[in-house]
Amino acid sequence: MHLLEVKNLHVEVDGKKILNGLELSVGRGSVHAIMGPNGSGKSTLAHVLAGKDDYVVTQGEVLLDGEDILALPPDERAAKGLFLAFQYPLEIPGVATMTFLRTALNAQRKKRGEGELSVPQFIKRVNEVAAQLGIDKDMLRRGVNVGFSGGEKKRNEILQMALLEPRLCVLDETDSGLDIDALKVVSDGVNRLRSPERSFVVITHYQRLLNYIVPDVVHVLSRGRIVKTGDKALALELEATGYAQYQDEAA
Amino acid sequence: MNAEIHPIKTAAETALAENFATAKGALPGAGAVAALREEAFRRFESDGLPHRRIEEWKYTDLRALMRDAKPLAGVPDAAAKALARNAGAALASIEARRIVFVDGAFVSELSDLAGLETGLTISSLGQALAAGDAQVLAHIGRVVSTDDVAVALNTAFMGDGAVIRVAAGIALARPIHLVFVNAGPEPAAVFARSLVVIEQGARAMLVESHEGAGEYQVNSALELKVGDGAHVDHIKITAEGAGALHVASLMAAIGAHARFNEFLFTTGAAVARNQLFVRFAGEGAIAHICGASLLRGRQHADTTLVADHAVGDCTSREVFKSVLDGEARGVFQGKIIVRPHAQKTDAKMATHALLLSETAEADNKPELEIFADDVQCGHGATSGDLDEELLFYLKARGIPAKEAEALLIQAFVGEAVEGIEHAGLRDALMDQVAAWLKQRE
Numbered sequence: 142m143h144l145l146e147v148k149n150l151h152v153e154v155d156g157k158k159i160l161n162g163l164e165l166s167v168g169r170g171s172v173h174a175i176m177g178p179n180g181s182g183k184s185t186l187a188h189v190l191a192g193k194d195d196y197v198v199t200q201g202e203v204l205l206d207g208e209d210i211l212a213l214p215p216d217e218r219a220a221k222g223l224f225l226a227f228q229y230p231l232e233i234p235g236v237a238t239m240t241f242l243r244t245a246l247n248a249q250r251k252k253r254g255e256g257e258l259s260v261p262q263f264i265k266r267v268n269e270v271a272a273q274l275g276i277d278k279d280m281l282r283r284g285v286n287v288g289f290s291g292g293e294k295k296r297n298e299i300l301q302m303a304l305l306e307p308r309l310c311v312l313d314e315t316d317s318g319l320d321i322d323a324l325k326v327v328s329d330g331v332n333r334l335r336s337p338e339r340s341f342v343v344i345t346h347y348q349r350l351l352n353y354i355v356p357d358v359v360h361v362l363s364r365g366r367i368v369k370t371g372d373k374a375l376a377l378e379l380e381a382t383g384y385a386q387y388q389d390e391a392a
Numbered sequence: 393m394n395a396e397i398h399p400i401k402t403a404a405e406t407a408l409a410e411n412f413a414t415a416k417g418a419l420p421g422a423g424a425v426a427a428l429r430e431e432a433f434r435r436f437e438s439d440g441l442p443h444r445r446i447e448e449w450k451y452t453d454l455r456a457l458m459r460d461a462k463p464l465a466g467v468p469d470a471a472a473k474a475l476a477r478n479a480g481a482a483l484a485s486i487e488a489r490r491i492v493f494v495d496g497a498f499v500s501e502l503s504d505l506a507g508l509e510t511g512l513t514i515s516s517l518g519q520a521l522a523a524g525d526a527q528v529l530a531h532i533g534r535v536v537s538t539d540d541v542a543v544a545l546n547t548a549f550m551g552d553g554a555v556i557r558v559a560a561g562i563a564l565a566r567p568i569h570l571v572f573v574n575a576g577p578e579p580a581a582v583f584a585r586s587l588v589v590i591e592q593g594a595r596a597m598l599v600e601s602h603e604g605a606g607e608y609q610v611n612s613a614l615e616l617k618v619g620d621g622a623h624v625d626h627i628k629i630t631a632e633g634a635g636a637l638h639v640a641s642l643m644a645a646i647g648a649h650a651r652f653n654e655f656l657f658t659t660g661a662a663v664a665r666n667q668l669f670v671r672f673a674g675e676g677a678i679a680h681i682c683g684a685s686l687l688r689g690r691q692h693a694d695t696t697l698v699a700d701h702a703v704g705d706c707t708s709r710e711v712f713k714s715v716l717d718g719e720a721r722g723v724f725q726g727k728i729i730v731r732p733h734a735q736k737t738d739a740k741m742a743t744h745a746l747l748l749s750e751t752a753e754a755d756n757k758p759e760l761e762i763f764a765d766d767v768q769c770g771h772g773a774t775s776g777d778l779d780e781e782l783l784f785y786l787k788a789r790g791i792p793a794k795e796a797e798a799l800l801i802q803a804f805v806g807e808a809v810e811g812i813e814h815a816g817l818r819d820a821l822m823d824q825v826a827a828w829l830k831q832r833e
Binding site: 215246 | 787799
């Protein structure tokens with residue numbers, strides 16, 4: 142069984158059809174890249190997987206380990222091991238990063254029937270992960286993402302991913318707004334988390350990210366459906382030719 | 393200011409008049425005090441209870457809200473005092489000198505009056521009035537003058553309260569906690585009046601908490617004189633029972649180069665009105681006047697502030713936050729007056745309401761009356777619901793909806809609470825916020 146199976150997914154936002162019969166199967170331990178032009182439905186796919194309210198699924202299924210998760214609220218999907226790294230991580234003034242991380246981790250553990258971590262256990266765990274990602278402890282003392290640079294926000298996303306240990310990581314245009322140094326740091330963080338038990342769906346407009354996070358499978362998304370699937374060479378081909386041909390094909 | 397003829401008395405107004413006629417002979421103080429009461433009562437008689445056509449009471453129509461006037465509370469008996477023993481428990485973690493008032497009466501045996509710091513005196517206002525204490529009478533009704541009718545009613549009926557004086561240059565080692573508790577169970581009206589004089593260069597922190605059970609009415613007033621160069625924190629916690637009508641007035645005069653921090657924390661009473669009359673009496677003073685209200689059900693809480701920059705070169709900052717659930721209504725009226733000679737005034741006021749339901753209501757009325765030309769004044773008011781995008785971010789990390797909301801509400805309230813200088817008190821108030829949120833299911 143695949144870890145993630147998306148079957149004939151149709152999604153509307155404000156009455157407008159965005160996903161149009163999307164099919165996607167992601168095996169355990171594999172990294173799938175989803176590339177596509179603006180407006181092809183990339184971010185919609187990311188948000189629908191995570192369970193955002195404004196997206197109306199009119200048809201289809203999303204199976205995580207064979208279980209349809211479409212009826213579950215976002216927090217329960219997260220507890221089942223789904224993680225969305227946001228394209229634009231939000232600033233939450235007044236909510237301390239450590240409180241946020243601990244609340245999230247313990248809520249997930251509780252839902253899975255695991256014991257909550259004590260404060261010292263938790264702090265030890267965060268410090269380990271932060272050290273691996275080269276995250277300054279000062280960042281952890283601030284409000285969630287408050288005053289962080291674009292690169293720091295993305296690094297904080299990876300920190301959360303590392304701490305929560307999801308089975309399926311969906312990265313929504315993680316490369317947007319990153320300079321090359323930040324891109325390397327973030328990609329290193331992701332690569333360190335690659336394992337036979339963990340799968341990734343890496344959504345991106347540009348091939349550049351895939352130099353650092355090397356995918357097993359590359360899909361082209363256009364007008365709400367996957368129109369071509371290949372290996373990493375497909376990404377390079379897209380870089381050379383652009384998306385124009387796929388947009389024509391879908392039309 | 394209101395010349396309107398008001399011939400038809402409501403049941404509450406009639407009862408107040410009867411109560412005054414019956415009780416005035418027994419209220420503490422003769423001579424000048426009795427004259428003060430009479431004068432104040434006449435002010436009430438001519439205007440009646442404040443109502444919606446009185447601008448300052450526009451959103452809190454006391455005449456409509458006050459269906460009746462409860463009988464004046466009697467002297468608390470042993471049972472009432474026993475009930476009061478655990479009062480103020482929310483602040484138990486704070487090392488404070490507790491002064492306890494049961495049904496408005498100063499109860500010395502429940503109060504911590506041992507080992508008063510040099511320069512600190514604490515006594516009963518009722519006794520001071522009865523004895524005609526000249527020092528007290530010199531201040532009563534004079535710290536900041538106002539023709540507000542609720543204050544006039546308090547003056548007419550004032551029974552007991554605290555008289556606190558901190559001598560010049562003295563820094564109190566620990567906060568003073570005035571614990572006001574209504575023990576019930578009989579419906580009662582309490583008129584508490586306190587006078588606090590912090591002399592030049594002294595430092596004091598005063599916490600005031602109000603709680604109770606049953607059906608009762610509280611009209612409480614505090615006159616606070618902050619001397620030149622003094623540093624005073626006053627934190628008032630209104631956590632009255634669900635059957636309470638609570639009207640409280642603060643009259644504060646701030647001396648030159650003094651520092652004054654006021655915080656109002658309100659979770660209780662069916663109807664609460666906190667009115668503050670703050671007057672800058674000397675140049676170079678800094679006042680932070682802030683607050684947070686958390687209301688649900690059909691609760692109504694009104695904060696009405698007048699910050700009177702009577703002299704120049706003073707700074708005032710106001711930040712008020714309200715969290716409104718159910719059909720609750722939160723009112724904020726804030727008026728900043730800058731007198732003609734009060735140049736270099738720096739005044740900023742912000743009020744923010746968070747509406748957790750479709751039926752909650754926030755009324756914000758900021759007013760600036762500026763008669764000087766070299767000042768910086770501003771105000772801002774917002775109201776809205778919780779940010780859906782932030783909630784999704786938290787939920788996407790595995791935090792259930794209610795917990796995610798609680799985190800954001802705590803952050804919202806925390807922004808105001810963090811201005812409180814005393815860390816223990818900040819924590820105690822945030823614990824109260826958490827307790828309030830726990831009931832949201």
